[in-house]
Amino acid sequence: MSTPALRLGTRRSRLALTQSQWVADAITAATGVPVELVHIVTEGDVSTAAIAQLGGTGVFVTAIRQALHDGRVDLAVHSYKDLPTAPEPGLVLAAVPVREDPRDALVARDGLTLGELPPGSTVGTGAPRRVAQIRALGLGLDVVPIRGNVDTRMARVVPGDLDAVVLARAGLARLGRTDAITETLDPLQVLPAPAQGALAVECREDDARTRELLAPLEHAGTRACVVAERSTLAALEAGCSAPVAAYAEVADGEDGPELYLRASVTALDGSDAVRGSVTGPLGEAAALGRALAAELLDRGAAELMAAPQIPEHALSQGPGSRSTR
Incomplete structure (x- = not known):
């Protein structure tokens, strides 16, 4: 009798399909169980509105989670940063695979870096x-909002209407498009989003078979980093469309591996920011994130997140910061 295939729910975008197929292949390689992809259309796929206007959090995952609850699929693969910070009743993140490079990447005309773009250049993100x-870097760039998949965004650079776009390096790597990157942005300049580059593999909490099959995909270091980052985001009570950045790394400490977590909240006009960092044991990832969020809130993060949106055509203003940590 053949082993029944697992049904994996995924969005239809090229990146989502690539990520889902990677997970499917990893499951089959580790367990011998076949996996079939089930295409699901989400709110974020059919709307042309900006993500922030849609409410940001959850627009790419709600329909997929409903398919899990209904039993139409057995598991789902999400870009971890797209998930709401609150847990979903009845579902569990059964595996967090090893993370891709979480940094942001610039794709610019003429091979230019961010610092080489002339003032007034138009950058889409x-x-x-x-x-x-x-x-906040004070480069005098005109930063404009854009939507669309990776290929659509990149096509707006050459021979398009933008001088550059900024994308997650992880997505370009998974699509085999790193050759288009003109600069990988240093986190000291642009700190990544919480959970950027990480995948979340989700299934029903009571589905013991699927949970067992997903166990080999788990990467403890990645989960600890992402838990710390997302705990910061949750404690700030900010969604994925807020100007919040958080990035954790596993480093060698005196007593073994430890987490080094950085986070920032930046005013949308770039005029002000609060930044901080904290270090501690991997097993205290969530507590580290909450502690760092509390520090940022004490230094005015809530006011920066509550500031009104500035006009989309507005140019960047000079850099400002309450902390240089």
């Missing part, structure tokens, strides 16, 4: 976090 941080 879909993330308020990137908008805020690029404006």
